[in-house]
Amino acid sequence: MWIADACAYSLVFLFVYTATAKLFQFSLFQFQLDSFPWLQHVAAVLVWAVPVLELAAAGLLLARRLRRTGLYVSLTLMVLFTSYISLMLGSGKHLPCSCGGVVGWMTWRQHLVFNLVFTGIAIVGLVYSPSKIKFYET
């Protein structure tokens, strides 16, 4: 159980940290999303959707009953972010990262490894997270 807790709290920390860092620097995040290839048409939606989804995932992970859902949402988000970075690296395009806080200081390659680690954490969390939580022992 403690492994699932550790994974969930690590992901909560990551999502709260990056979502609030994006919101603190909202205009910068908006500009960076606008300059991303393939995303210009949906940038206006993503600029709100990304931090809101990250905070929603953190909320689900904190609620024990919804933790598995939270882990699935986290895994989906991490897979999407990682796929985008892989596409970016593969295309040879180089842009500043629109990630929040210290994550923004990483190169795209470092960021890819970082995301893969957290994708792994979400998978481990799912493996060790019980599918049903007993609240009352009978």
Added chain:
Amino acid sequence: MKPRILGLAVVVLALSLSAYTTHVETKKSEKSGVYYWFQLDALGVPQTMPNLIYQSNDPYWCSFIGLGFYCVGAYTSYTQDEYGYHAAGYLVTRHKHLL
């Protein structure tokens, strides 16, 4: 009760660190006033540069009140690979061509 306190502690820690790093980065930029300058394309996307320009003033003499396309941007950090130097960190300012 214990998991709730732990969850709250994680959220508070993440929020504090996020606010702190944003604040430090902004203050550092304001204090030093020295940035990495990258040419921008018409839409404002920073270009890969063969050389790194690290100074306080705009090396291309573009204007912050320009009416034309984007010209140059000042960033707080950079990354480097086999293609050259790439803008990273926070965007401090963007200048435009005069016309």
